Amino acid sequence: MSKLSLNELEKKLKGIRIEAFVIHKGDTRIYEYLKNKKVVEKPLKVNSITKSIVSILIGIMVDKGLIKNILESIQNYFPEILESNDPQKKEITIFHLLTMTSGLQIGNFQGSKNWVKYILEQPIIHKPGSTFQYNSGDSHLLSAIIQKISGISTASFAEKYLFHSLGINKYTWLKDPQGVNGGGFSISLYLEDMVKLGRAIKKLAGWER
Incomplete structure:
Protein backbone atom coordinates (compact mmCIF):
# COMPACT_ATOMS: atom_id res chain seq x y z
CA MET A 1 0.00 0.00 0.00
CA VAL A 39 -6.38 1.37 23.66
CA VAL A 40 -3.43 -1.00 24.13
CA GLU A 41 -3.82 -1.00 27.91
CA LYS A 42 -7.22 -2.66 28.16
CA PRO A 43 -9.13 -5.55 26.58
CA LEU A 44 -11.33 -4.38 23.72
CA LYS A 45 -14.79 -5.80 23.12
CA VAL A 46 -14.44 -7.56 19.78
CA ASN A 47 -18.15 -8.33 19.38
CA SER A 48 -18.82 -10.85 16.61
CA ILE A 49 -15.20 -11.95 16.33
CA THR A 50 -16.36 -14.13 19.23
CA LYS A 51 -18.27 -16.15 16.62
CA SER A 52 -15.06 -16.86 14.71
CA ILE A 53 -13.28 -17.97 17.88
CA VAL A 54 -16.13 -20.33 18.76
CA SER A 55 -16.05 -21.74 15.22
CA ILE A 56 -12.30 -22.35 15.56
CA LEU A 57 -12.95 -24.23 18.81
CA ILE A 58 -15.50 -26.45 17.05
CA GLY A 59 -12.81 -27.16 14.45
CA ILE A 60 -10.38 -28.12 17.22
CA MET A 61 -13.01 -30.50 18.63
CA VAL A 62 -13.39 -32.12 15.22
CA ASP A 63 -9.60 -32.43 14.90
CA LYS A 64 -9.41 -34.11 18.31
CA GLY A 65 -12.26 -36.49 17.52
CA LEU A 66 -14.51 -34.99 20.17
CA ILE A 67 -17.02 -34.20 17.43
CA LYS A 68 -17.27 -37.04 14.90
CA ASN A 69 -19.42 -35.33 12.31
CA ILE A 70 -20.56 -31.70 12.02
CA LEU A 71 -23.57 -32.98 10.09
CA GLU A 72 -25.00 -34.63 13.20
CA SER A 73 -28.26 -33.27 14.60
CA ILE A 74 -27.98 -30.92 17.56
CA GLN A 75 -30.77 -32.91 19.25
CA ASN A 76 -27.91 -35.12 20.44
CA TYR A 77 -26.85 -32.22 22.67
CA PHE A 78 -30.24 -30.63 23.31
CA PRO A 79 -32.68 -33.49 23.95
CA GLU A 80 -35.43 -30.97 24.61
CA ILE A 81 -35.71 -30.66 20.83
CA LEU A 82 -37.28 -34.13 20.85
CA GLU A 83 -40.24 -32.61 22.73
CA SER A 84 -40.73 -29.90 20.10
CA ASN A 85 -43.88 -29.90 18.01
CA ASP A 86 -41.83 -28.82 15.00
CA PRO A 87 -40.09 -31.84 13.42
CA GLN A 88 -37.82 -29.54 11.38
CA LYS A 89 -35.90 -28.62 14.55
CA LYS A 90 -34.61 -32.21 14.60
CA GLU A 91 -32.97 -31.50 11.24
CA ILE A 92 -30.72 -28.72 12.59
CA THR A 93 -27.07 -29.80 12.58
CA ILE A 94 -23.82 -28.38 13.91
CA PHE A 95 -23.03 -27.41 10.31
CA HIS A 96 -26.20 -25.33 10.18
CA LEU A 97 -25.15 -23.48 13.33
CA LEU A 98 -21.67 -22.85 11.91
CA THR A 99 -23.13 -21.46 8.69
CA MET A 100 -26.04 -19.65 10.39
CA THR A 101 -28.60 -21.59 8.43
CA SER A 102 -30.50 -23.17 11.33
CA GLY A 103 -33.74 -21.56 10.17
CA LEU A 104 -34.59 -20.52 13.73
CA GLN A 105 -36.26 -17.16 14.12
CA ILE A 106 -33.89 -14.53 15.47
CA GLY A 107 -34.92 -13.34 18.92
CA ASN A 108 -33.62 -11.11 21.70
CA PHE A 109 -32.32 -13.95 23.83
CA GLN A 110 -30.03 -11.65 25.85
CA GLY A 111 -33.04 -10.42 27.79
CA SER A 112 -34.17 -13.92 28.78
CA LYS A 113 -33.36 -15.85 31.94
CA ASN A 114 -32.16 -18.88 29.96
CA TRP A 115 -30.49 -18.05 26.65
CA VAL A 116 -30.20 -21.59 25.28
CA LYS A 117 -33.81 -22.45 26.15
CA TYR A 118 -35.06 -19.22 24.56
CA ILE A 119 -33.09 -19.80 21.35
CA LEU A 120 -34.29 -23.40 20.99
CA GLU A 121 -37.90 -22.36 21.58
CA GLN A 122 -37.88 -19.96 18.63
CA PRO A 123 -40.00 -21.14 15.69
CA ILE A 124 -38.49 -22.42 12.46
CA ILE A 125 -39.08 -19.83 9.73
CA HIS A 126 -36.82 -21.36 7.07
CA LYS A 127 -36.02 -24.98 6.32
CA PRO A 128 -32.68 -25.77 8.03
CA GLY A 129 -29.84 -25.34 5.56
CA SER A 130 -31.84 -23.29 3.07
CA THR A 131 -31.37 -19.68 4.17
CA PHE A 132 -28.55 -17.68 5.75
CA GLN A 133 -29.53 -15.41 8.64
CA TYR A 134 -26.94 -13.55 10.69
CA ASN A 135 -27.85 -15.01 14.05
CA SER A 136 -25.89 -14.82 17.30
CA GLY A 137 -28.24 -17.44 18.70
CA ASP A 138 -26.74 -20.10 16.42
CA SER A 139 -23.26 -19.22 17.68
CA HIS A 140 -24.38 -19.34 21.31
CA LEU A 141 -25.70 -22.85 20.80
CA LEU A 142 -22.23 -23.81 19.53
CA SER A 143 -20.70 -22.51 22.76
CA ALA A 144 -23.19 -24.58 24.76
CA ILE A 145 -22.25 -27.66 22.69
CA ILE A 146 -18.54 -27.08 23.39
CA GLN A 147 -19.28 -26.95 27.12
CA LYS A 148 -21.48 -30.06 27.00
CA ILE A 149 -18.89 -32.12 25.12
CA SER A 150 -15.78 -30.97 26.98
CA GLY A 151 -17.27 -30.83 30.46
CA ILE A 152 -15.56 -27.47 31.01
CA SER A 153 -16.47 -23.93 30.03
CA THR A 154 -15.89 -22.74 26.50
CA ALA A 155 -13.36 -20.25 27.87
CA SER A 156 -11.43 -23.01 29.67
CA PHE A 157 -11.43 -25.12 26.52
CA ALA A 158 -10.16 -22.12 24.55
CA GLU A 159 -7.39 -21.52 27.10
CA LYS A 160 -6.25 -25.13 26.96
CA TYR A 161 -6.30 -25.69 23.22
CA LEU A 162 -6.01 -22.26 21.61
CA PHE A 163 -5.13 -19.27 23.79
CA HIS A 164 -2.15 -20.65 25.72
CA SER A 165 -0.35 -21.80 22.58
CA LEU A 166 -0.68 -18.26 21.18
CA GLY A 167 0.39 -16.54 24.40
CA ILE A 168 -3.08 -15.13 25.08
CA ASN A 169 -3.32 -14.97 28.85
CA LYS A 170 -5.64 -12.08 29.67
CA TYR A 171 -9.16 -11.62 28.38
CA THR A 172 -12.76 -11.33 29.55
CA TRP A 173 -15.58 -13.56 28.30
CA LEU A 174 -19.07 -12.95 29.60
CA LYS A 175 -21.43 -15.81 30.46
CA ASP A 176 -25.17 -16.33 30.18
CA PRO A 177 -27.31 -16.92 33.32
CA GLN A 178 -26.54 -20.67 33.16
CA GLY A 179 -22.78 -20.10 32.97
CA VAL A 180 -22.29 -20.67 29.23
CA ASN A 181 -19.77 -18.29 27.68
CA GLY A 182 -21.52 -16.12 25.11
CA GLY A 183 -20.98 -17.55 21.66
CA GLY A 184 -21.90 -14.52 19.59
CA PHE A 185 -20.41 -11.33 21.00
CA SER A 186 -19.06 -11.66 24.54
CA ILE A 187 -15.25 -11.68 24.33
CA SER A 188 -12.86 -8.81 25.03
CA LEU A 189 -9.20 -9.15 23.96
CA TYR A 190 -6.08 -7.02 23.97
CA LEU A 191 -5.07 -5.57 20.62
CA GLU A 192 -1.82 -7.53 20.42
CA ASP A 193 -3.65 -10.76 21.21
CA MET A 194 -6.04 -10.04 18.35
CA VAL A 195 -2.98 -9.76 16.10
CA LYS A 196 -1.69 -13.12 17.37
CA LEU A 197 -5.04 -14.74 16.66
CA GLY A 198 -5.32 -13.20 13.20
CA ARG A 199 -1.81 -14.26 12.21
CA ALA A 200 -2.42 -17.80 13.47
CA ILE A 201 -5.53 -18.06 11.31
CA LYS A 202 -3.57 -16.79 8.30
CA LYS A 203 -0.90 -19.43 8.80
CA LEU A 204 -3.43 -22.23 9.16
CA ALA A 205 -5.18 -21.07 6.01
CA GLY A 206 -1.89 -20.84 4.12
CA TRP A 207 -2.24 -17.07 3.61
CA GLU A 208 0.88 -16.07 5.54
CA ARG A 209 3.87 -15.20 3.36
Missing part, protein backbone atom coordinates in the same frame (compact mmCIF):
# COMPACT_ATOMS: atom_id res chain seq x y z
CA SER A 2 1.22 3.49 -0.79
CA LYS A 3 1.71 6.19 1.83
CA LEU A 4 -1.07 8.17 0.17
CA SER A 5 -3.57 5.31 0.44
CA LEU A 6 -2.63 4.74 4.09
CA ASN A 7 -3.24 8.42 4.80
CA GLU A 8 -6.67 8.15 3.18
CA LEU A 9 -7.37 5.04 5.26
CA GLU A 10 -6.48 6.88 8.46
CA LYS A 11 -8.86 9.71 7.59
CA LYS A 12 -11.68 7.22 7.18
CA LEU A 13 -10.80 5.40 10.42
CA LYS A 14 -10.93 8.67 12.34
CA GLY A 15 -14.40 9.30 10.97
CA ILE A 16 -15.88 6.07 12.33
CA ARG A 17 -15.89 4.33 15.71
CA ILE A 18 -12.68 2.31 15.38
CA GLU A 19 -10.52 1.85 18.48
CA ALA A 20 -7.52 0.32 16.72
CA PHE A 21 -6.52 -0.93 13.28
CA VAL A 22 -3.29 -2.68 12.32
CA ILE A 23 -1.98 -4.28 9.14
CA HIS A 24 0.72 -6.95 9.12
CA LYS A 25 2.71 -8.30 6.21
CA GLY A 26 4.43 -11.41 7.49
CA ASP A 27 6.31 -10.47 10.66
CA THR A 28 6.27 -6.78 9.83
CA ARG A 29 3.62 -4.33 10.99
CA ILE A 30 3.21 -1.96 8.06
CA TYR A 31 0.40 0.16 9.49
CA GLU A 32 -1.01 1.01 12.91
CA TYR A 33 -3.85 3.29 13.93
CA LEU A 34 -4.73 3.78 17.60
CA LYS A 35 -7.58 6.01 18.70
CA ASN A 36 -5.48 6.81 21.77
CA LYS A 37 -2.64 5.23 23.75
CA LYS A 38 -5.03 3.73 26.31
Whole structure:
Protein backbone atom coordinates (compact mmCIF):
# COMPACT_ATOMS: atom_id res chain seq x y z
CA MET A 1 0.00 0.00 0.00
CA SER A 2 1.22 3.49 -0.79
CA LYS A 3 1.71 6.19 1.83
CA LEU A 4 -1.07 8.17 0.17
CA SER A 5 -3.57 5.31 0.44
CA LEU A 6 -2.63 4.74 4.09
CA ASN A 7 -3.24 8.42 4.80
CA GLU A 8 -6.67 8.15 3.18
CA LEU A 9 -7.37 5.04 5.26
CA GLU A 10 -6.48 6.88 8.46
CA LYS A 11 -8.86 9.71 7.59
CA LYS A 12 -11.68 7.22 7.18
CA LEU A 13 -10.80 5.40 10.42
CA LYS A 14 -10.93 8.67 12.34
CA GLY A 15 -14.40 9.30 10.97
CA ILE A 16 -15.88 6.07 12.33
CA ARG A 17 -15.89 4.33 15.71
CA ILE A 18 -12.68 2.31 15.38
CA GLU A 19 -10.52 1.85 18.48
CA ALA A 20 -7.52 0.32 16.72
CA PHE A 21 -6.52 -0.93 13.28
CA VAL A 22 -3.29 -2.68 12.32
CA ILE A 23 -1.98 -4.28 9.14
CA HIS A 24 0.72 -6.95 9.12
CA LYS A 25 2.71 -8.30 6.21
CA GLY A 26 4.43 -11.41 7.49
CA ASP A 27 6.31 -10.47 10.66
CA THR A 28 6.27 -6.78 9.83
CA ARG A 29 3.62 -4.33 10.99
CA ILE A 30 3.21 -1.96 8.06
CA TYR A 31 0.40 0.16 9.49
CA GLU A 32 -1.01 1.01 12.91
CA TYR A 33 -3.85 3.29 13.93
CA LEU A 34 -4.73 3.78 17.60
CA LYS A 35 -7.58 6.01 18.70
CA ASN A 36 -5.48 6.81 21.77
CA LYS A 37 -2.64 5.23 23.75
CA LYS A 38 -5.03 3.73 26.31
CA VAL A 39 -6.38 1.37 23.66
CA VAL A 40 -3.43 -1.00 24.13
CA GLU A 41 -3.82 -1.00 27.91
CA LYS A 42 -7.22 -2.66 28.16
CA PRO A 43 -9.13 -5.55 26.58
CA LEU A 44 -11.33 -4.38 23.72
CA LYS A 45 -14.79 -5.80 23.12
CA VAL A 46 -14.44 -7.56 19.78
CA ASN A 47 -18.15 -8.33 19.38
CA SER A 48 -18.82 -10.85 16.61
CA ILE A 49 -15.20 -11.95 16.33
CA THR A 50 -16.36 -14.13 19.23
CA LYS A 51 -18.27 -16.15 16.62
CA SER A 52 -15.06 -16.86 14.71
CA ILE A 53 -13.28 -17.97 17.88
CA VAL A 54 -16.13 -20.33 18.76
CA SER A 55 -16.05 -21.74 15.22
CA ILE A 56 -12.30 -22.35 15.56
CA LEU A 57 -12.95 -24.23 18.81
CA ILE A 58 -15.50 -26.45 17.05
CA GLY A 59 -12.81 -27.16 14.45
CA ILE A 60 -10.38 -28.12 17.22
CA MET A 61 -13.01 -30.50 18.63
CA VAL A 62 -13.39 -32.12 15.22
CA ASP A 63 -9.60 -32.43 14.90
CA LYS A 64 -9.41 -34.11 18.31
CA GLY A 65 -12.26 -36.49 17.52
CA LEU A 66 -14.51 -34.99 20.17
CA ILE A 67 -17.02 -34.20 17.43
CA LYS A 68 -17.27 -37.04 14.90
CA ASN A 69 -19.42 -35.33 12.31
CA ILE A 70 -20.56 -31.70 12.02
CA LEU A 71 -23.57 -32.98 10.09
CA GLU A 72 -25.00 -34.63 13.20
CA SER A 73 -28.26 -33.27 14.60
CA ILE A 74 -27.98 -30.92 17.56
CA GLN A 75 -30.77 -32.91 19.25
CA ASN A 76 -27.91 -35.12 20.44
CA TYR A 77 -26.85 -32.22 22.67
CA PHE A 78 -30.24 -30.63 23.31
CA PRO A 79 -32.68 -33.49 23.95
CA GLU A 80 -35.43 -30.97 24.61
CA ILE A 81 -35.71 -30.66 20.83
CA LEU A 82 -37.28 -34.13 20.85
CA GLU A 83 -40.24 -32.61 22.73
CA SER A 84 -40.73 -29.90 20.10
CA ASN A 85 -43.88 -29.90 18.01
CA ASP A 86 -41.83 -28.82 15.00
CA PRO A 87 -40.09 -31.84 13.42
CA GLN A 88 -37.82 -29.54 11.38
CA LYS A 89 -35.90 -28.62 14.55
CA LYS A 90 -34.61 -32.21 14.60
CA GLU A 91 -32.97 -31.50 11.24
CA ILE A 92 -30.72 -28.72 12.59
CA THR A 93 -27.07 -29.80 12.58
CA ILE A 94 -23.82 -28.38 13.91
CA PHE A 95 -23.03 -27.41 10.31
CA HIS A 96 -26.20 -25.33 10.18
CA LEU A 97 -25.15 -23.48 13.33
CA LEU A 98 -21.67 -22.85 11.91
CA THR A 99 -23.13 -21.46 8.69
CA MET A 100 -26.04 -19.65 10.39
CA THR A 101 -28.60 -21.59 8.43
CA SER A 102 -30.50 -23.17 11.33
CA GLY A 103 -33.74 -21.56 10.17
CA LEU A 104 -34.59 -20.52 13.73
CA GLN A 105 -36.26 -17.16 14.12
CA ILE A 106 -33.89 -14.53 15.47
CA GLY A 107 -34.92 -13.34 18.92
CA ASN A 108 -33.62 -11.11 21.70
CA PHE A 109 -32.32 -13.95 23.83
CA GLN A 110 -30.03 -11.65 25.85
CA GLY A 111 -33.04 -10.42 27.79
CA SER A 112 -34.17 -13.92 28.78
CA LYS A 113 -33.36 -15.85 31.94
CA ASN A 114 -32.16 -18.88 29.96
CA TRP A 115 -30.49 -18.05 26.65
CA VAL A 116 -30.20 -21.59 25.28
CA LYS A 117 -33.81 -22.45 26.15
CA TYR A 118 -35.06 -19.22 24.56
CA ILE A 119 -33.09 -19.80 21.35
CA LEU A 120 -34.29 -23.40 20.99
CA GLU A 121 -37.90 -22.36 21.58
CA GLN A 122 -37.88 -19.96 18.63
CA PRO A 123 -40.00 -21.14 15.69
CA ILE A 124 -38.49 -22.42 12.46
CA ILE A 125 -39.08 -19.83 9.73
CA HIS A 126 -36.82 -21.36 7.07
CA LYS A 127 -36.02 -24.98 6.32
CA PRO A 128 -32.68 -25.77 8.03
CA GLY A 129 -29.84 -25.34 5.56
CA SER A 130 -31.84 -23.29 3.07
CA THR A 131 -31.37 -19.68 4.17
CA PHE A 132 -28.55 -17.68 5.75
CA GLN A 133 -29.53 -15.41 8.64
CA TYR A 134 -26.94 -13.55 10.69
CA ASN A 135 -27.85 -15.01 14.05
CA SER A 136 -25.89 -14.82 17.30
CA GLY A 137 -28.24 -17.44 18.70
CA ASP A 138 -26.74 -20.10 16.42
CA SER A 139 -23.26 -19.22 17.68
CA HIS A 140 -24.38 -19.34 21.31
CA LEU A 141 -25.70 -22.85 20.80
CA LEU A 142 -22.23 -23.81 19.53
CA SER A 143 -20.70 -22.51 22.76
CA ALA A 144 -23.19 -24.58 24.76
CA ILE A 145 -22.25 -27.66 22.69
CA ILE A 146 -18.54 -27.08 23.39
CA GLN A 147 -19.28 -26.95 27.12
CA LYS A 148 -21.48 -30.06 27.00
CA ILE A 149 -18.89 -32.12 25.12
CA SER A 150 -15.78 -30.97 26.98
CA GLY A 151 -17.27 -30.83 30.46
CA ILE A 152 -15.56 -27.47 31.01
CA SER A 153 -16.47 -23.93 30.03
CA THR A 154 -15.89 -22.74 26.50
CA ALA A 155 -13.36 -20.25 27.87
CA SER A 156 -11.43 -23.01 29.67
CA PHE A 157 -11.43 -25.12 26.52
CA ALA A 158 -10.16 -22.12 24.55
CA GLU A 159 -7.39 -21.52 27.10
CA LYS A 160 -6.25 -25.13 26.96
CA TYR A 161 -6.30 -25.69 23.22
CA LEU A 162 -6.01 -22.26 21.61
CA PHE A 163 -5.13 -19.27 23.79
CA HIS A 164 -2.15 -20.65 25.72
CA SER A 165 -0.35 -21.80 22.58
CA LEU A 166 -0.68 -18.26 21.18
CA GLY A 167 0.39 -16.54 24.40
CA ILE A 168 -3.08 -15.13 25.08
CA ASN A 169 -3.32 -14.97 28.85
CA LYS A 170 -5.64 -12.08 29.67
CA TYR A 171 -9.16 -11.62 28.38
CA THR A 172 -12.76 -11.33 29.55
CA TRP A 173 -15.58 -13.56 28.30
CA LEU A 174 -19.07 -12.95 29.60
CA LYS A 175 -21.43 -15.81 30.46
CA ASP A 176 -25.17 -16.33 30.18
CA PRO A 177 -27.31 -16.92 33.32
CA GLN A 178 -26.54 -20.67 33.16
CA GLY A 179 -22.78 -20.10 32.97
CA VAL A 180 -22.29 -20.67 29.23
CA ASN A 181 -19.77 -18.29 27.68
CA GLY A 182 -21.52 -16.12 25.11
CA GLY A 183 -20.98 -17.55 21.66
CA GLY A 184 -21.90 -14.52 19.59
CA PHE A 185 -20.41 -11.33 21.00
CA SER A 186 -19.06 -11.66 24.54
CA ILE A 187 -15.25 -11.68 24.33
CA SER A 188 -12.86 -8.81 25.03
CA LEU A 189 -9.20 -9.15 23.96
CA TYR A 190 -6.08 -7.02 23.97
CA LEU A 191 -5.07 -5.57 20.62
CA GLU A 192 -1.82 -7.53 20.42
CA ASP A 193 -3.65 -10.76 21.21
CA MET A 194 -6.04 -10.04 18.35
CA VAL A 195 -2.98 -9.76 16.10
CA LYS A 196 -1.69 -13.12 17.37
CA LEU A 197 -5.04 -14.74 16.66
CA GLY A 198 -5.32 -13.20 13.20
CA ARG A 199 -1.81 -14.26 12.21
CA ALA A 200 -2.42 -17.80 13.47
CA ILE A 201 -5.53 -18.06 11.31
CA LYS A 202 -3.57 -16.79 8.30
CA LYS A 203 -0.90 -19.43 8.80
CA LEU A 204 -3.43 -22.23 9.16
CA ALA A 205 -5.18 -21.07 6.01
CA GLY A 206 -1.89 -20.84 4.12
CA TRP A 207 -2.24 -17.07 3.61
CA GLU A 208 0.88 -16.07 5.54
CA ARG A 209 3.87 -15.20 3.36
